[in-house]
Amino acid sequence: MPAIPASKPYRIGRSKTGLGLFATRPIKKGSKIIRYFGPLLDCNKKKHDAIENKYLFQLNKRWTIDGSVRKNIARYINHACKPNAESDVNPRKKKIVIRAIKNIEPGEEINYDYGTDYFKEYLKPIGCKCDACEKKRKKKAAEARAEKKAEKLKQQAKADKLKAKASNGKVLNGKVLNGKAAKTPAKAKPAKAKSEKAKSEKAKSEKAKAKAGGKAVKTKGAKVAKAKTAEKPATGKSKAKAASKAKRADA
Known part of the structure; x- marks a missing residue:
């Protein structure tokens, strides 16, 4: 040199x-x-x-x-x-x-x-290796990559649209298609709440049966007791019938 x-x-x-x-x-x-x-x-x-x-x-x-x-x-x-x-x-x-x-x-x-x-x-x-040509090549390569990516997204969107049409609005890959969203399952109620409800239903059923059979039901699981009917006071007619029966018996 x-x-x-x-x-x-x-x-x-x-x-x-x-x-x-x-x-x-x-x-x-x-x-x-x-x-x-x-x-x-x-x-x-x-x-x-x-x-x-x-x-x-x-x-x-x-x-x-x-x-x-x-x-x-x-x-x-x-x-x-x-x-x-x-x-x-x-x-x-x-x-x-x-x-x-x-x-x-x-x-x-x-x-x-x-x-x-x-x-x-x-x-x-x-191929010229000057700065201007290098920048031009990089820009062209970036544009080509962007165009390729856009085309890929376009094809993907087209494929998703066809899948959506075929599935009649069902949800595919977590996406809502045809404007219909997947229904979220209802949250399960606690077991305790179900048990309380069952007890309440059972109590109501027993109460209804007791009422139909002339029985009274105590609340909160109390034992069912037989209902006592109140004695009716004797009327004048009933007294006369009783006296007549007594005379016949004496004769």
């Missing part, structure tokens, strides 16, 4: 895609960060035109800079779809400078857009 003077506002560090260039101090918008350099290739020469690598930076139809040399620190700058820097190309001077298009804070990775051709040839097949 090439040495970088302490006066430079950047350093080489570990990135998502391997190595990257990071700011070591604030870099103001519009300021020059670093120059992209390397051997100048003439595309009209077959020897130069045959060179292929990922660090070729085209100035125009004829001239290209081969930035694969290790002294070219700018080669460590990664691509971003929403970058904080840009490549300032000067074909006349055959120079390329990387310039900040935003204020870059210390620790922030420096990046620029590599262009459509490079993106299609090298990045699209493997």
